Amino acid sequence: MANANLDPLGQSIFESRYAYPGETKWAERARVIAKTIASAEPDADKERVEKAFYDAIGSGDLIPGGRIIFGSGRNRGRHNLFNCYVIIPEDNVDSIGKTVQDMYRISCAGGGVGFNVSKLRPKGDNIGSVANSAPGAVSVLKMINEVGEHVRAGKNRRTALMGILNVTHPDLLEFLSVKLDQGQLNNFNISVAITNRFLEAIELGEDWHFTFNSKEYHLYDMVRSSDGETIRVVGLDPEDAMARAENFHKVAWTDTFEMLGQRDMKARELWDLIWTNSVESGDPGIYNIDLANSYTNVSYFEDLDSTNPCGEISLPSYGNCCLGNINLDNMVLEDGSDIDWKRLARTVRTGIRFLDNVLTVNTFPTDECKTVAERSRRVGLGVTGLHYMLIRLGISYGSEKCLEFLERLFSTMRDEAYKQSIYLARDKAPFPEFDYKKYLNEEFAKTL
Numbered sequence: 001m002a003n004a005n006l007d008p009l010g011q012s013i014f015e016s017r018y019a020y021p022g023e024t025k026w027a028e029r030a031r032v033i034a035k036t037i038a039s040a041e042p043d044a045d046k047e048r049v050e051k052a053f054y055d056a057i058g059s060g061d062l063i064p065g066g067r068i069i070f071g072s073g074r075n076r077g078r079h080n081l082f083n084c085y086v087i088i089p090e091d092n093v094d095s096i097g098k099t100v101q102d103m104y105r106i107s108c109a110g111g112g113v114g115f116n117v118s119k120l121r122p123k124g125d126n127i128g129s130v131a132n133s134a135p136g137a138v139s140v141l142k143m144i145n146e147v148g149e150h151v152r153a154g155k156n157r158r159t160a161l162m163g164i165l166n167v168t169h170p171d172l173l174e175f176l177s178v179k180l181d182q183g184q185l186n187n188f189n190i191s192v193a194i195t196n197r198f199l200e201a202i203e204l205g206e207d208w209h210f211t212f213n214s215k216e217y218h219l220y221d222m223v224r225s226s227d228g229e230t231i232r233v234v235g236l237d238p239e240d241a242m243a244r245a246e247n248f249h250k251v252a253w254t255d256t257f258e259m260l261g262q263r264d265m266k267a268r269e270l271w272d273l274i275w276t277n278s279v280e281s282g283d284p285g286i287y288n289i290d291l292a293n294s295y296t297n298v299s300y301f302e303d304l305d306s307t308n309p310c311g312e313i314s315l316p317s318y319g320n321c322c323l324g325n326i327n328l329d330n331m332v333l334e335d336g337s338d339i340d341w342k343r344l345a346r347t348v349r350t351g352i353r354f355l356d357n358v359l360t361v362n363t364f365p366t367d368e369c370k371t372v373a374e375r376s377r378r379v380g381l382g383v384t385g386l387h388y389m390l391i392r393l394g395i396s397y398g399s400e401k402c403l404e405f406l407e408r409l410f411s412t413m414r415d416e417a418y419k420q421s422i423y424l425a426r427d428k429a430p431f432p433e434f435d436y437k438k439y440l441n442e443e444f445a446k447t448l
Contacts, residue, residue, distance in 0.1 A: 004030075037354055075363075081358050081363075085318065113161055122170035166192075167270075176192070179283040195290050298433065301435075325382045
């Protein structure tokens, strides 16, 4: 079955980004990938499982994540095979420093990194006895971005970063505008972590308040003397806001500020600002952090605070992306009458076992990444080729027929994935943090 042929563009990408020296054919790389990942199996099963992996990957039915394709078989089997990770810095200098160090290690290993910096105290807060000295969340992102500028890994792979800030954080207005300057945070995508309460406030026409550590921050408008510009400053009270203006908003050393007064902001106004800036610069995106944590199966032992740089998976701090995709175009029968449901089910089962093995053989860039990966053994099996599949089946995207078909398609994938996970738990052991009663009480698990 390993007979996938790459078109000229695919061949060019394969040779320039993924092929090991001397490799010219996809089948050669597929063989190495299959052998590397099957090495996690007991000796009695290796040959059988390796063949299953090779058949699925070589035929193009299963497409592993890019780092798996690139890293398998390199460095004597010691290579990072995950595309991305997440780090959540704590509000202290040691954690921030470690975050930068770990980002550098992960990026040099070819992984992207997502951050939620909402635990960092707002810009202008006190640090110990030093008043109005905290650099703020955006400043930390800029520092991370600068370090990322110097990273090149794996055939000139540049660093890829995601920055997330909660919608309640007092630094949010600065965060929203930072990417309007095209010279800032060039290695980052950014997103606002919205909540269900924020969406409710929009619907009800309510004011929105910024808070940090149970303290409420207000907005103050001031006029700057040197240029007459009206600026908006976040502060705990008028005196605090004036001190922050003096520290962070001067453009001339002689600048003074005239207080115009406190200003309230409607949730709807903030929502409109988010989307206005997104249209102008492409950032920020939105991330419903409440929704993500409502539909995880493991909320009983970890919180999902951020996504990876591309946004397809929510993760805890030091979580990772162990990713692969089912090529749906390959699942269509030759006559275009239907998809090969047995082939789909087989490929899903193979994909889940494959990705679970990747967790076992991977070389992690930090100890924390390894610990978090092993406690939940999270994998992400997605799809590609949906558009081509629907065209070949003659199904119009968005039609009632399409919705009914996709309901069956993804229900089949979900059920096969969970059944294979059960088989793996039986054969090898459940993931270490598995708790039967707590797991089945999770919202998504109730839908199975």
